[in-house]
Amino acid sequence: MLNASWVGMCLNGCGGPVDLLGAFKWYQQSAKQGDASSLFSLGQMYAVGNFKKAAAQGHARSADALKQLGFDV
Structure with missing residues (x-):
């Protein structure tokens, strides 16, 4: 299953640059295994x-x- 802290590092750039594509790929892998949190995050x-x-x-x-989610529009 997914190591959520590692994906968080991809998303937030902790320990290196932000890697949205990397996080997306890890969420996809875990979602294919039925992980509910990964399915939710992938949907987001x-x-x-x-x-x-x-x-x-x-x-x-x-x-x-987007504004409700806290993004600048």
């Missing part, structure tokens, strides 16, 4: 990415969702 990564794309195209609800 997809959602934020889609919200950012939609907000960039002027979609107001996506921009609002």
Whole structure:
């Protein structure tokens, strides 16, 4: 199963540069094994990415969702 602290290091850059792609890949591996936390985190990564794309195209609800999640829009 996933070593959550290692993925956290990828996401936050602890011990090295931020590696979102690395974190994404580890979440995918663990999600395939049925880890609920990884499924949730993977879903969050997809959602934020889609919200950012939609907000960039002027979609107001996506921009609002990003603001609620603490992102600058």
